[in-house]
Amino acid sequence: MSQVQNRQIVLNARPVGAPKPEDFRIEKHEVPELPAGHVLLRTIYLSLDPYMRGRMSDAPSYAPPLGLGEVMMGGTVSRVEASRHPSFNAGDLVSGFTGWQAYALSDGSDLSLLDSRINQPSLALSVLGMPGFTAYHGLLNIGQPKAGETVVVASASGAVGSVVGQIAKLKGARAMGIAGGADKCRYVVETLGFDACIDHRAPDFAQQLAAACPNGIDVYFENVGGAVFETVLPLLNIGARVPVCGLIAYYNDTQLPQGPNLVPHLLTQILIRRIRVEGFIILDHFATGFESFLRDMSGWVAQGKVTLREEFVDGLEQAPQALIGLLAGKNFGKVVVRVSEP
């Protein structure tokens, strides 16, 4: 096995503002000899997700930052090429967190055999994996939508937002999406089955959103922040719930926006409308919640009740540009890098 040539994309520089191609660097190394108790993995699919931007910075966050020169982190689906581990056999498909590289060695501790309920392996990175679980946990355990209530989610054509709205519909709520551009909005309504979807780029976005939510908003699933949050805030009902799983609008910011300071306004609205705002990091909940999520979601996917658009990018070398585009809202659906043939 020592002849296997690996390609890795590493963090070359910490981005200032939006990441640039130069913030990444490709390296080529021979894969070391396979140690006892390990497997050699060939990456098939690499997931790209907004949280990656945060890990490229050294600002304090919920996880330590990636070191300069380290391989970019990321969820993957891989084929076991060779195994010296009792739980894995050559040919197995596994999901893991082996990052932006063509091959990886693993001691198996962070790997799972691909669940037999997952027929389409790339879905382990989206609707049946971390983004789907984020939508499921945040919406059902924090948002707790009741039948007839209005649920709003931004990035509604993205990996998390798509699933939020579809689960909201399954629970009898009204699902209202926000997305960038007419094509995405049409897809969100026609394919995903949301009740409506508003283009946040429209000059009258605020008026359109208010008109589309005549009974106000009961659950706002927060994954963007920024101008969308400010537009949603005045529409929140008494007792509204705001699960916060991401704030992509801020990830590339290098400084705080100009004043006035709206924190007093926000806290006042939270008080007088009895709003609950609650942050969560989905990694905290895998041990307790993933199994029941996967059971429910596999069923819904099999029955065609939840679907998701995947946007495939071919080749590991395309990953930096694809992440840059994702952070700018240029993707349409879940972004998956096809690193090698299944």
Add this chain to the structure above:
Amino acid sequence: MSQVQNRQIVLNARPVGAPKPEDFRIEKHEVPELPAGHVLLRTIYLSLDPYMRGRMSDAPSYAPPLGLGEVMMGGTVSRVEASRHPSFNAGDLVSGFTGWQAYALSDGSDLSLLDSRINQPSLALSVLGMPGFTAYHGLLNIGQPKAGETVVVASASGAVGSVVGQIAKLKGARAMGIAGGADKCRYVVETLGFDACIDHRAPDFAQQLAAACPNGIDVYFENVGGAVFETVLPLLNIGARVPVCGLIAYYNDTQLPQGPNLVPHLLTQILIRRIRVEGFIILDHFATGFESFLRDMSGWVAQGKVTLREEFVDGLEQAPQALIGLLAGKNFGKVVVRVSEP
């Protein structure tokens, strides 16, 4: 009864910033003849509370604003002077919401006979009434402190804060107070039994608070906002809970503070530290929670486990100045106006 001379304090002008004495006006009227089905009440105690400032403004809030010329609202303990109502007899003590006036007529719908568990009638306006219930509900149902956790509350010598810290101690948590001045801080520790209390006027307040919370903060009971909130925020632990019952720091504000806009920072902290911020208005919870609160709290008060300092102000005419002082943090304990002899 038609000879009874009433005194009422009415809203004379909507305050701009801090209320001034001229924003109030005293009026004298004869009390009308007692109609059938009504009682005539003589006010003994009038409660002064921070929420009154909000009701003097016409900014949108959880309750309609008081009209100009209307009697200032407020919780009261009164003696039934005459009754044409089957449920009340002359001589009964009742709690109600009859406002800033010496006498009131009531059809009984907003009155309760003073609960037999309340030996000291003025306590029906504080520890055994709305402020005590605010502390109890917010801390136990939203804050949910666990033994060993750290609970922080500002206005720790005030009607709500006093009770928050004492309940926290009863639940095995560390209680950390914030108050204005050495006298209040000493009282909070020595009499109320908090573990520590920090003077927010100290130039090194932030350092003192951090040093007093070596394990961070698990529950911050928010009743002030402003600089205290900003000082607490970096100390909040992963999974912290922030019940929001009041924001006295902002009540007199006429404009938002200058920038930068810290909302992105606040939302980011909520996300990466999985914080839950939840507003509540205690009026929502009387029907479902007051009875069990009163049972618990009467027991704690009888056993000397919860106590509260009352600051009595003599005479209805002193109420405006006392409210102005309360909003400026000049009170020391629960402010009660003695309107007439028991």
